[in-house]
Amino acid sequence: MSKKTYLLQDPETGKRAELEVRDGTLGPSVVDIRSLYGELGAFTYDPGFASTASCESTITFIDGAKGLLMYRGYPVNQLAEKSSFLEVCYLLLHGELPATDELETFETTIGTHTMINETMLRLFNGFHHDAHPMAMVAGVVASMSAFYHDTTDINNPHHRDIFAHRIVAKMPTIAAAAYKHSLGQPFMYPRNDLNYAQNLLHMFFAVPAAEYEVNPIAAEAIDLLFILHADHEQNCSTSTVRMAGSSGANPYSAIAAGIAALWGPAHGGANEAVLNMLEEIGSVDRIQKYIAKAKDKDDSFRLMGFGHRVYKNHDPRATIIREVCHKVLKDLGRVDSPLFELALKLEEIALKDEYFVEKKLYPNVDFYSGIIYRALGIPTSMFTVMFAIARTVGWVTHWREMIVDPDGRISRPRQLYIGPAARDYTDIDKR
Ligand code: CMC
Numbered sequence: 001m002s003k004k005t006y007l008l009q010d011p012e013t014g015k016r017a018e019l020e021v022r023d024g025t026l027g028p029s030v031v032d033i034r035s036l037y038g039e040l041g042a043f044t045y046d047p048g049f050a051s052t053a054s055c056e057s058t059i060t061f062i063d064g065a066k067g068l069l070m071y072r073g074y075p076v077n078q079l080a081e082k083s084s085f086l087e088v089c090y091l092l093l094h095g096e097l098p099a100t101d102e103l104e105t106f107e108t109t110i111g112t113h114t115m116i117n118e119t120m121l122r123l124f125n126g127f128h129h130d131a132h133p134m135a136m137v138a139g140v141v142a143s144m145s146a147f148y149h150d151t152t153d154i155n156n157p158h159h160r161d162i163f164a165h166r167i168v169a170k171m172p173t174i175a176a177a178a179y180k181h182s183l184g185q186p187f188m189y190p191r192n193d194l195n196y197a198q199n200l201l202h203m204f205f206a207v208p209a210a211e212y213e214v215n216p217i218a219a220e221a222i223d224l225l226f227i228l229h230a231d232h233e234q235n236c237s238t239s240t241v242r243m244a245g246s247s248g249a250n251p252y253s254a255i256a257a258g259i260a261a262l263w264g265p266a267h268g269g270a271n272e273a274v275l276n277m278l279e280e281i282g283s284v285d286r287i288q289k290y291i292a293k294a295k296d297k298d299d300s301f302r303l304m305g306f307g308h309r310v311y312k313n314h315d316p317r318a319t320i321i322r323e324v325c326h327k328v329l330k331d332l333g334r335v336d337s338p339l340f341e342l343a344l345k346l347e348e349i350a351l352k353d354e355y356f357v358e359k360k361l362y363p364n365v366d367f368y369s370g371i372i373y374r375a376l377g378i379p380t381s382m383f384t385v386m387f388a389i390a391r392t393v394g395w396v397t398h399w400r401e402m403i404v405d406p407d408g409r410i411s412r413p414r415q416l417y418i419g420p421a422a423r424d425y426t427d428i429d430k431r
Helices: 036-040 076-082 085-094 100-111 118-126 133-146 157-183 196-205 216-229 236-246 251-262 270-281 284-295 316-331 338-352 354-358 366-375 380-403
Strands: 005-009 016-022 060-063 068-071
Touching: 016 036, 068 076, 068 085, 068 316, 076 216, 076 316, 085 100, 085 196, 085 216, 085 380, 100 157, 118 133, 118 157, 133 157, 133 251, 133 380, 157 196, 157 251, 157 380, 196 216, 216 316, 216 366, 216 380, 236 251, 236 380, 251 380, 270 284, 270 338, 270 366, 270 380, 284 338, 284 354, 316 338, 316 366, 338 354, 338 366, 366 380
Parallel strands: none
Antiparallel strands: 005 016, 060 068
């Protein structure tokens, strides 16, 4: 607790509230307003929670001004360079990097939870072939509480552990089943001799009729993209998971709520929207027209993959992904990708434009990720599902932190009511 306090005075009654300031390890301090309503009878107003810390957290830190992202204190660029996705999952879930034997045990645990209940596979047949994969994935993840009763006691730490392993392990399997259903191809069972990204590629692209060899460039790129997407502190979907979970709902429902929140184009759905936008722009000579649309207050068009609530400088993930994009396209022999060229040009033009400079709008994580996924053969409609697979470990880690938080209560914001004052019911013949 800081020694600093804020003094707030009701201008009408003169009553005062002294609000304590709390300091974290890094980042801005917070003013603890919990006593405000009790003392002054007033709420705070903060649409979109732009100035509100909803919880304490030990998981992820972002410095938006410096363009810095850290998981458990480790800069994401170091993890991207040296770590693997499953090691990062361990780090997020346990708070520390694993020793060799701990990592091996963790990899085996995740590897042995990859299959899904066979009945769940039949659920996919209830979806039309052209259902969006995010709709299928959100629905099937929500159904997991109907299958895995042995992990729904939120007060049992053992249940919470098994739930965490299960959901991280099964997300690629569920995603692959959604993809295969949309193609009308047979589902491919997971292979536990492959690593996380290799197994995902196998389930997506192998068919029972032919041999399939996982492309190591593709597996490496996916592993890296997953590290970069693994967590991002109190973003919209993570806050949704925490909020849904705060009522004591089973964890699978809370994750399904997070998946639903992620789907929106302002959040994880942006990676799909970026590709659609680049295709709509089509050529470099049309960029200015779209920049003008993005700046026009009367036009709802936004430059997708640009801007961020927290980053007012380069999104460190976007910087890494741009480099990876160069490398993957080169390694796959697709150096002259017109979409990548267009994206680079769009970034260059936007970053020189006064509107984007003044509003500190930079490319975010979603700007280049879709170009890599496209180069790896993953269809546009699966992009947000890829984000969901990677972010699952972040959601689970936050859900677990929320469950044991001594300050935790059901999430229940207040409001400023501006509707009609009390009035009497008018009989229908008098309206
Ligand atoms: N294109 C044009 N103008 C923009 C953009 C954009 N992409 N983003 C923000 N602005 C403008 C906005 O119109 C506003 O202008 P003014 O102050 O004149 O009203 C100003 O910049 C601030 O924007 P905001 O909407 O108040 O900012 P926010 O923090 O509420 O929203 C955002 C952040 C990411 C939702 C927004 O920048 C956006 O819609 N970007 C496009 C969608 C996108 O790429 N989303 C992915 C985010 S990163 C990954 C993730 O979270 O999943």
